[in-house]
Amino acid sequence: MAAKYPKIGIRPTIDGRRRGVRESLEVQTMGMAERVAQFLQQNLKYPDGSPVECVIADSTIGGVKEAANARDKFAGANVGVSITVTPCWCYGSETMDMDATIPHAVWGFNGTERPGAVYLAAVLSAYAQKGIPAFGIYGEDVQESDSELIPDDVQSKLLQFARSALAVAIMKGQSYLSLGSVSMGIAGSIVNEQFFQDYLGMRNEYVDMSEFVRRMEEGIYDKQEFERALAWVKENCAEGADNNPAHLQISREQKDSQWETVVKMTLIARDLMVGNPELDKLGFAEEANGHNAIAAGFQGQRHWTDHFPNGDFMETILNSSFDWNGRRAPYLLATENDSLNGVTMLFNYLLTNTAQIFADVRTYWSPSAVERVTGHKLEGEAAGGILHLINSGSAALDGTGEQTIDGQPAIKPFWEITDEEAKSCLEKTEFRPASQEYFRGGGFSTDYLTKGGMPVTMARLNLVKGLGPVLQLVEGYTVDLPEDVHHTLDQRTDPTWPTTWFAPKLTDKGSFKSVYDVMNNWGANHGAISYGHIGADLLTLASILRIPVSMHNVEEERIFRPRVWSLFGTEDLESADYRACQNFGPLY
């Protein structure tokens, strides 16, 4: 399977002088390349769970001919990321990888018998001068010249770069599929093709929502899978209480028929995204291909939901790490076709291989407002106030927090989730008849409460006319509230929707002086929430894509950007990031 994913190309560069120097360095230099390849293959996985693959140049690279040989080898091997390693002085612009469309890093061994760091500085200056930003990796402590260790600080930089660079390489050439168009005037669903093309190397595909009707009425889905899926849903997806006023409640027969519709919608949306060979057997070869979509969005409101069951069940199941087919990679599907939140989910997902929570950033609850309304004094992580993250009906089931790592609530890649954990996510979820006032066509909204105590990161991509894309991110924790307090706050909004209580990590700077400041500076109505404190990786990823970051609460020592960023200033990193991104412009 891994054949479809881009590989990491490793380039051992060397001092080209024969009759002594080069010969003395061959083993050490190639050894560095082999050890880096092995390290990355052991520590990184593709979205399907298979180990990341590396390709090493056939020989060390002492000059331009050998650089060209490596380029040719990489070109035939689907290499999308380049890492150069060396223990010694080499000739900067003669040995560098000049492909401006892929991410680059250079590890210069910190030794002094031979000056790897001098090459590192020299080649990074060549990258700067030629306008190809590259990451510099320089271990803090001098190593012995025969050391085969990759020091901890070098390891963590290699991983941070490689995770982000692979994310960039994996999304390139894929599509974002809009199912429908603009939802209720939400700007994120006004898809901006230039952004996708220039910044992500992606294309945009569009399908009208009437395609769901055609496929349902003409039977363009796998009927056997549908029967299996429906039986699984009846067994595993509990229908929760109907919260509609009596005069708006629909009949049992209508609900049963809506269950069939929402299951069919789920199959159809997935087939539209990635295709399905079964459709070919039914005589629908064109439909069997799908749209090569690595992410999609469903407009839903209102042209669909005013008449048909809403997309909540479909969005929840596709975004989750399991369904009637067992555990599998999530299919990223943004609510309200908010393509910018969909892209943020894609960033988070490719960095972690975990399911994402899509949510409205609905309410800032100050400590005093919570106390006034419930009598409860917020404490612990929540002492400074909380944000109510709640989607209008859907979120990945993994967002319940029912999986664990070392006994703590977590969201894991699908291959690490146990059957019991998947079951537990389902047991903690109810699918409640949709609020008819909002959703005239009915459907079922996913209702759960996220467990507290999970480190999470919420991010959001915004578009600004004249400036382009800007990323925002905030690391924090999910929090538990006493049951009655949650209930009182939840009842003030729509209690049939999934809730995550979120407490940002506060600092004494900028947008992180208070929880209110976080809410007040957020760029749009949605956020994409990932398990883990992944802010540093997001900063690295954004810098590769030349997307500036306007607010983040990542500690300075975790920030890793291309070396040339420091030439735009080292005092105020936020402004320097804007200048660097603007200077280099979009990657494609």
Ligand SMILES: C[C@H](O)[C@@H](O)[C@@H](O)C(=O)CO
């Ligand atoms: C039901 C409402 O229309 C919601 O969908 C609305 O609050 C949103 O989610 C806006 O993003």
Ligand SMILES: [Mn+2]
């Ligand atoms: Mn919304």
